[in-house]
Amino acid sequence: MSFIQNARKLLQQNIREYGMYIALFVIMTIFTITTKGIFISSRNIVNLVNQTGYIAVLAVGMTLVIVIRHIDLSVGFLGGFLGAIAAIAMVQWHLPVYLAIPLTLALGVLAGTITAFLVAQMKIPAFVATLAGWLIYRGAILVVTESTGTIIIPDKTFNAIGNGFIPDIPGIEFLPGVHKLTLIIGVLAIVLLIINEINSRKKKQAYNFEVLPMEMFIIKLVFTSALIGGITWLLAGYQGLSWTAVVVLVVVLIYHFITTQTVLGRHIYAVGGNPEAAELSGINVKKITYIVFGSMGMLSALSGILFASRLQSATTTAGSLWELDAIAAAFIGGVSPAGGIGKVVGSIIGALVMLSLTSGMNLMGIGISYQYMARGAVLAAAVIFDVATRNRAQ
Amino acid sequence: MNTPILEMKNIIKEFPGVKALNNVSFQVKEGEIHCLVGENGAGKSTLMKVLSGVYPHGQYTGEIIFGGNVQNFKGISDSEKTGIAIIYQELALIPEMTVYENIFLGHEIKNGAIIDWNETIKRAAEMLKKVRLNVNLAAKVKELGVGKQQLVEIAKALSKDVKLLILDEPTAALNEDDSENLLNLLRDLKNHGVTCVLISHKLKEVIEIADSVTVLRDGQTICTLETQKGEVSETALIKYMVGREIDNIYPKRENRQFGEVVLNIENWSAYDPALGRSILKDINFHVKKGEIVGFAGLMGSGRTELALSIFGNPDGYNITGEIFIMGNKKHFRRPQDAINAGVAYVTEDRKGDGLILIQDVKQNITIANLKEIANRGVVNDNTEVNVANEYKDSLNIKTPSIEQKISNLSGGNQQKVSLAKWLFVKPNLLILDEPTRGIDVGAKFEIYTIMTRLVEQGMSIIMISSELPEVLGMSDRVYVVSGGKIAGELAIKDATQEKIMQLATNY
Numbered sequence: 001m002s003f004i005q006n007a008r009k010l011l012q013q014n015i016r017e018y019g020m021y022i023a024l025f026v027i028m029t030i031f032t033i034t035t036k037g038i039f040i041s042s043r044n045i046v047n048l049v050n051q052t053g054y055i056a057v058l059a060v061g062m063t064l065v066i067v068i069r070h071i072d073l074s075v076g077f078l079g080g081f082l083g084a085i086a087a088i089a090m091v092q093w094h095l096p097v098y099l100a101i102p103l104t105l106a107l108g109v110l111a112g113t114i115t116a117f118l119v120a121q122m123k124i125p126a127f128v129a130t131l132a133g134w135l136i137y138r139g140a141i142l143v144v145t146e147s148t149g150t151i152i153i154p155d156k157t158f159n160a161i162g163n164g165f166i167p168d169i170p171g172i173e174f175l176p177g178v179h180k181l182t183l184i185i186g187v188l189a190i191v192l193l194i195i196n197e198i199n200s201r202k203k204k205q206a207y208n209f210e211v212l213p214m215e216m217f218i219i220k221l222v223f224t225s226a227l228i229g230g231i232t233w234l235l236a237g238y239q240g241l242s243w244t245a246v247v248v249l250v251v252v253l254i255y256h257f258i259t260t261q262t263v264l265g266r267h268i269y270a271v272g273g274n275p276e277a278a279e280l281s282g283i284n285v286k287k288i289t290y291i292v293f294g295s296m297g298m299l300s301a302l303s304g305i306l307f308a309s310r311l312q313s314a315t316t317t318a319g320s321l322w323e324l325d326a327i328a329a330a331f332i333g334g335v336s337p338a339g340g341i342g343k344v345v346g347s348i349i350g351a352l353v354m355l356s357l358t359s360g361m362n363l364m365g366i367g368i369s370y371q372y373m374a375r376g377a378v379l380a381a382a383v384i385f386d387v388a389t390r391n392r393a394q
Numbered sequence: 395m396n397t398p399i400l401e402m403k404n405i406i407k408e409f410p411g412v413k414a415l416n417n418v419s420f421q422v423k424e425g426e427i428h429c430l431v432g433e434n435g436a437g438k439s440t441l442m443k444v445l446s447g448v449y450p451h452g453q454y455t456g457e458i459i460f461g462g463n464v465q466n467f468k469g470i471s472d473s474e475k476t477g478i479a480i481i482y483q484e485l486a487l488i489p490e491m492t493v494y495e496n497i498f499l500g501h502e503i504k505n506g507a508i509i510d511w512n513e514t515i516k517r518a519a520e521m522l523k524k525v526r527l528n529v530n531l532a533a534k535v536k537e538l539g540v541g542k543q544q545l546v547e548i549a550k551a552l553s554k555d556v557k558l559l560i561l562d563e564p565t566a567a568l569n570e571d572d573s574e575n576l577l578n579l580l581r582d583l584k585n586h587g588v589t590c591v592l593i594s595h596k597l598k599e600v601i602e603i604a605d606s607v608t609v610l611r612d613g614q615t616i617c618t619l620e621t622q623k624g625e626v627s628e629t630a631l632i633k634y635m636v637g638r639e640i641d642n643i644y645p646k647r648e649n650r651q652f653g654e655v656v657l658n659i660e661n662w663s664a665y666d667p668a669l670g671r672s673i674l675k676d677i678n679f680h681v682k683k684g685e686i687v688g689f690a691g692l693m694g695s696g697r698t699e700l701a702l703s704i705f706g707n708p709d710g711y712n713i714t715g716e717i718f719i720m721g722n723k724k725h726f727r728r729p730q731d732a733i734n735a736g737v738a739y740v741t742e743d744r745k746g747d748g749l750i751l752i753q754d755v756k757q758n759i760t761i762a763n764l765k766e767i768a769n770r771g772v773v774n775d776n777t778e779v780n781v782a783n784e785y786k787d788s789l790n791i792k793t794p795s796i797e798q799k800i801s802n803l804s805g806g807n808q809q810k811v812s813l814a815k816w817l818f819v820k821p822n823l824l825i826l827d828e829p830t831r832g833i834d835v836g837a838k839f840e841i842y843t844i845m846t847r848l849v850e851q852g853m854s855i856i857m858i859s860s861e862l863p864e865v866l867g868m869s870d871r872v873y874v875v876s877g878g879k880i881a882g883e884l885a886i887k888d889a890t891q892e893k894i895m896q897l898a899t900n901y
């Protein structure tokens with residue numbers, strides 16, 4: 001087969017997965033052109049990553065919730081509320097930050113467990129149960145911020161999560177003005193990726209499974225390496241990797257590992273694929289529901305912490321519409337509404353698509369009203385594309 | 395009767411990695427009952443899907459001539475317009491709708507824009523009379539048994555003014571009476587000029603009803619046999635289907651020495667609070683090591699409920715009674731407990747609650763026993779591939795790769811994956827619920843051989859089956875279940891079809 005044919009076949013077979021990368025690439029290119037390069041500047045990319053952070057962690061949790069055929073509408077205001085609790089814990093209860101954060105995360109797990117109880121035990125549809133949560137947490141934010149209004153957070157460590165950058169290795173003369181530690185991390189990531197890909201390719205070949213043709217494989221590796229390298233270079237040229245990016249990366253790595261490599265991950269996808277069959281296979285469907293909603297609650301708390309830290313304060317409006325951004329990100333990232341299908345990494349790309357739109361349109365000075373419409377159109381287009389390619393694949 | 399109503403010429407249909415139909419030609423004469431047989435995965439369902447427009451013109455190559463004209467169907471509605479109706483392997487009725495709503499669903503009788511319910515009900519009643527079904531028209535379909543639902547499907551097809559009726563394994567889920575009923579109906583329709591294509595793995599009924607039989611194997615037409623010329627016989631069919639002769643489909647057992655009692659059930663009852671009545675009444679039975687115990691009975695006699703409730707999944711019933719495994723009293727709160735105690739249950743409804751259709755062969759095989767291939771919660775992909783390949787080979791599962799999605803496998807091969815999944819749990823007691831439903835003779839023979847091998851290695855098997863020859867051929871001992879009770883226990887040497895039917899219908 002010729003190179004072009006190979007490329008076309010590959011694109012056709014994987015169009016659904018590559019589609020969102022292509023979409024992200026197209027969106028970024030368009031904004032780079034329309035903003036005369038401001039969009040792709042180091043400064044803006046860093047901002048973009050930091051703004052995406054709190055939606056990205058929600059999207060990760062939401063992916064699993066939708067995979068097991070549920071939905072969680074309460075995550076936005078739960079996040080906002082728990083962000084306020086973290087602020088209160090530090091400001092009013094004078095808890096140190098390393099206690100306030102775990103406490104907030106634990107409360108998130110608790111909130112998720114309550115949702116799971118309603119869904120798994122009481123058999124209330126998740127849509128209804130979490131709509132109730134949406135209202136309750138909306139009210140709760142108002143209650144806790146009623147007397148004080150916006151709560152200013154003075155803690156430097158806490159605020160660094162949303163605004164700070166990882167420290168650099170001191171005393172290296174080489175490449176002044178470039179963040180060396182970021183560079184090293186980027187290079188390490190590329191090396192690990194390449195080793196990992198080559199290993200898994202070898203393994204597949206040993207079992208006579210279908211693998212990419214050699215030249216395609218190399219192109220894919222070059223492309224992803226260049227992408228990581230490019231982003232690393234951009235970040236290193238500014239102030240380096242932000243703490244928010246580190247948090248998101250860690251969350252994604254952990255969840256990616258769990259969903260692709262572990263028994264728990266398999267059980268989650270089995271429950272989503274066919275709950276009756278999963279139960280009869282000895283999987284405790286209720287337990288999985290508790291775990292997934294519990295994790296969603298914890299990630300909501302994390303999202304609230306990221307947001308409060310970024311604003312260095314807890315506000316009365318924190319959390320509004322986050323859930324919709326997270327759900328949209330998951331769907332753009334290829335999660336199937338019917339359950340059982342969806343990747344964590346896809347949802348992160350989805351979140352980047354949503355936030356790139358916002359950021360780019362802001363830079364272009366487009367009004368908020370048109371921004372909503374544009375985002376709605378992209379969501380619809382993404383899902384139409386998804387459904388169309390899925391049908392053809394059958 | 396001799397002009398062909400349908401001719402399919404040189405049909406080729408490929409899926410990624412599989413050539414499902416390789417140059418198939420197929421002819422059906424007007425007014426005949428034409429049976430289509432072949433092993434699992436031979437391409438029967440695919441051929442009918444090509445014919446009915448599920449795979450539209452352009453997705454296959456070849457020619458379809460129906461009623462004298464070349465047809466290029468773009469979808470099911472096109473084929474329906476020309477008078478082809480197909481009843482799929484899976485029923486396609488809406489359970490929550492009434493019988494008459496279902497019959498005219500999709501081609502409602504309208505008066506302007508408004509549905510004419512009176513006319514609908516009148517016409518629906520006529521259709522039911524045609525299929526000789528005597529039920530309340532306003533009953534919801536979910537309240538009817540499978541056999542009656544099947545008839546509603548046929549009524550629905552008839553209401554569309556059908557010339558060619560295609561039935562894909564209609565009797566797979568029916569008991570003997572309902573099957574007989576259905577076959578009589580087909581004869582009736584034939585006399586009224588409806589041509590019929592019937593796909594079935596039950597060779598006895600094929601021989602009973604067919605005017606001609608076409609055999610497919612590996613996506614190719616092997617031959618067409620005519621009943622009038624005396625060409626249709628069980629040995630001939632098996633020979634053409636499998637490509638070799640099988641003289642005794644039930645394998646010989648070396649020894650019938652049984653060990654200690656593995657499972658003992660005492661005073662087992664189930665009460666359904668939703669319906670307000672008992673589903674199972676005071677059931678007692680036991681199974682010994684190395685024994686195959688058959689559970690015969692009619693559909694709906696409670697055998698599946700019995701198996702499921704023992705397996706720790708009572709589905710909302712209140713259970714009383716005791717389970718003893720190897721003499722130890724057990725309490726299974728959920729399937730996991732039963733699995734841990736060495737019990738496995740292969741469900742009768744592989745698509746509904748057996749397999750995860752959107753996942754691949756390998757994931758389905760390992761899902762019930764992931765801990766075996768995992769280390770501290772992390773799944774070992776290598777071991778998984780090896781395990782899956784092992785079962786693919788030993789059960790002879792036909793699939794291009796263990797990474798193939800289950801929904802792309804033919805029915806019989808899905809059943810083998812189901813079996814593989816539970817064998818990998820390495821149980822002491824295997825409960826098989828209708829293990830050979832929708833499975834071809836060759837695969838049946840393979841499954842029987844596997845069962846024999848397993849009991850000889852010391853496993854015990856409970857086999858729930860509605861096929862009496864299978865119960866008689868495979869069991870060491872038979873319990874007959876009727877109306878939620880054990881109606882009788884028969885040693886295999888005393889068991890006959892008549893005795894079992896008498897017990898099964900006597901409550």
Ligand SMILES: Nc1ncnc2c1ncn2[C@@H]1O[C@H](COP(=O)(O)OP(=O)(O)OP(=O)(O)O)[C@@H](O)[C@H]1O
Binds near residue numbers: 410801803
């Ligand atoms: N959508 C699909 N994608 C890929 N392969 C398919 C698809 N549908 C069917 N096949 C393959 O085509 C072949 C023929 O399948 P088909 O369902 O027609 O068999 P069948 O004769 O009806 O078998 P059974 O008696 O088990 O129902 C099988 O190998 C099957 O795996």
Ligand SMILES: [Mg+2]
Binds near residue numbers: 438562
């Ligand atoms: Mg079939």
